[in-house]
Amino acid sequence: MISIMKDKSLKIEALRKRLDQVEAELADTLQRMPAHGIKTSFMAGLLDLEDERDRLMGEIKALTSGSP
Template identity: 40%
Template sequence: MVDINQAQEKRLDQQELLLQLDAVEKKLADLEARWPFHSVQPKMVAEREDLEEERDRLLGIINPA
């Protein structure tokens, strides 16, 4: 059985995926620019992990291994 999310992702246009990837990478760069040298808030760590996972997911769809 095909996962519904996978079926939806396959329907997305390559251009749309690239736009989503660009947006995620911009958010990640902005977060890293605001990253403090000391006392990083757990919320920021979680946000970074979420953005990195989303980036990796999109890259996997765009460039399947």
């Protein structure tokens, strides 16, 4: 039981660390975004980061919602 809780805790920690990285990348990308003439590849990268952020947040929520 303790091993399972430790594994869960480590997974949550890793997910939060990756979430911090993704949010930093998102902030950097938004700063570099031009006011006009946004290229499709730039927008696709931004959307991919947002999707990953949302996925990570969902995983963290799912893992923490069952915690006592």
